Amino acid sequence: MSNIEAAELTGKYIILDVLARDGEGNCYNVEVQVRRYGAWHKRGLFYLTRTLGGQLSAGEDYEELRASVGLHLLDFDLFTETVAEREQAVWRFEMRDERQPKISLGNVLQMNLIELNKADRLGLPEGPLRAWITFFKHWQEELTMANVAHEPVKRAMSRIRELSADEETRRLAFVRERALRDEVSLLNDAKREGEMTGERRVLQRLLRKRFGELPAWVGEKLERADTKQLEAWTDEILTVDSFDELFKH
Known part of the structure; x- marks a missing residue:
């Protein structure tokens, strides 16, 4: 792994990525996302398609194209x-027909998502995937990791112990191009969140005055709603007679 110069980094917005290629030439972009922000999926698709588009040199046959897989x-x-x-934690997205999903363009472009918290709660069947999820969620818990028998995970734990003693590895991060885009996204999200917070509080007060204390499911809907939806509910609040009627859509 090559060194990353300090001038190429912006430490506050580091995201861990692993770019790999298997023996058949398929490319893998593995990312760990610890914070949700609005454009994360567009960012993932952007770099995944760049991985696909960068495989072929001028004059190479399209038959040489291998899969680009995002994880x-x-x-x-x-x-x-x-x-x-809420009962599914592992997702796989491919190029498939909307009306006949069995008809696919293959897995040349594929995005896989694993919701780690949900997968840990649901408890997946015994096997390599469960072992890796346990690793990502509990790698600091020695008693838990001692029960994991999957050999690649055990090797990963051994390697982490080696790296944790090496202060230089704490400098590892991705390059400025990605970090700057992430910074812009986070700043824009913060601005939008500030605007939505004000609208959400106004709507919450109106709902309490009209219908009483908010049920938990209403609070969840308000938290997930965007500005346009909050404004629509505010406009309709005087024309409905219950929470169910207002949030029927």
Whole structure:
């Protein structure tokens, strides 16, 4: 692994990425996301497509193109709208037809998401995936990790112990191009969140005055809503007679 110069980094917005290629030439972009922000999925797709587009040199046959696979490990729950979403933690997105999803363009471009917190709570079947999720969530817990028998995870734990003693490895991060884009996204998200917080508080006060204390499910809907939806609910609050009627959509 090459060194990264200090001038190329902006420490506050470091995101850990691993770029790899297997023996068949397939490319893998592995990212660990510890903070949710609005454009994270667009960022992931942007770099995944760049990985795909950068495989071929001028004059090379398209048959030489190999899969570009994104693997995002999310340290937050992403899909929570329905019961089915809350009971699934591992997701795979490919190029498939909308009406006939069995018809696919192959896995040349593929995005995989693992919601680590949810997967840990749900308890996946015994196997390599469960072992790796345990590693990412509990690697600092010696008693928990002592029960993991999957050999690659055990080697990863051994390597982490070696690296933790090496102060230089704490400098590892990704280059400025990605860090600056992440900074812009985070700043814009903070600005939008500030605007939505004010609108959300006004709507909460109006709802309490009209219908009483807010049920938990209403609070969750308000937290997930964007500015446009908050404004729509505020406009309709005087024309409905209950929480259910207002939030029926």
